[in-house]
Amino acid sequence: xxxxxxxxxxxxxxxxxxxxxxxxxxxxxxxxxxxxxxxxxxxxxxxxxxxxxxxxxxxxxxxxxxxxxxxxxxxxxxxxxxxxxxxxxxxxxxxxxxxxxxxxxxxxxxxxxx
Amino acid sequence: xxxxxxxxxxxxxxxxxxxxxxxxxxxxxxxxxxxxxxxxxxxxxxxxxxxxxxxxxxxxxxxxxxxxxxxxxxxxxxxxxxxxxxxxxxxxxxxxxxxxxxxxxxxxxxxxxx
Numbered sequence: 482x483x484x485x486x487x488x489x490x491x492x493x494x495x496x497x498x499x500x501x502x503x504x505x506x507x508x509x510x511x512x513x514x515x516x517x518x519x520x521x522x523x524x525x526x527x528x529x530x531x532x533x534x535x536x537x538x539x540x541x542x543x544x545x546x547x548x549x550x551x552x553x554x555x556x557x558x559x560x561x562x563x564x565x566x567x568x569x570x571x572x573x574x575x576x577x578x579x580x581x582x583x584x585x586x587x588x589x590x591x592x593x594x595x
Numbered sequence: 596x597x598x599x600x601x602x603x604x605x606x607x608x609x610x611x612x613x614x615x616x617x618x619x620x621x622x623x624x625x626x627x628x629x630x631x632x633x634x635x636x637x638x639x640x641x642x643x644x645x646x647x648x649x650x651x652x653x654x655x656x657x658x659x660x661x662x663x664x665x666x667x668x669x670x671x672x673x674x675x676x677x678x679x680x681x682x683x684x685x686x687x688x689x690x691x692x693x694x695x696x697x698x699x700x701x702x703x704x705x706x707x708x709x
Contacts, residue, residue, distance in 0.1 A: 524686050583698075
């Protein structure tokens with residue numbers, strides 16, 4: 482069964498600190514993996530997209546890693562800001578018969594306090 | 596470019612009433628998705644359109660939910676009759692095709708069923 486699991490479920494950190502969010506998946510066949518940021522009351526916004534051959538990709542203070550062998554990904558946030566408070570969702574794309582499907586994780590809720 | 600437009604932004608109804616949501620995808624995007632996101636969970640796919648054809652509606656509760664995408668552009672999602680457990684955010688997303696990495700979400704419609 483295709484599944485995406487994220488940890489921790491929730492996280493509280495102080496402004497300026499770093500944090501790492503984890504994503505483990507059992508999805509086959511694998512097409513790509515994405516991290517989304519979802520602010521409360523808004524739709525998800527893409528942070529990074531990683532294909533099978535990519536190990537690391539950065540987007541400002543966000544750095545995503547992918548280990549296709551162990552089927553694990555992480556999202557590292559550097560020097561957190563109050564505006565980073567949001568849910569972070571890991572999504573794995575699987576492709577078959579010319580149809581793409583998005584398998585969503587349940588997300589990690591991050592709260593950054595001053 | 597303009598984003599995915601959804602309306603209404605919020606809707607409150609009583610159980611057994613009917614409700615409809617509207618989505619206008621980004622111009623030129625052939626693929627349109629409707630997702631249901633219950634509080635604290637990741638989005639769950641309800642239906643996926645490719646132009647005006649249905650690609651996947653396996654998780655759509657067809658006894659009460661219906662969706663259409665006439666002319667392959669905008670789309671409506673209807674619930675009739677609504678149940679308490681339908682309270683959720685309904686997200687619309689669009690993409691030219693997933694391999695383009697251009698998948699955008701709307702801000703969603705927050706539905707409360709009382």
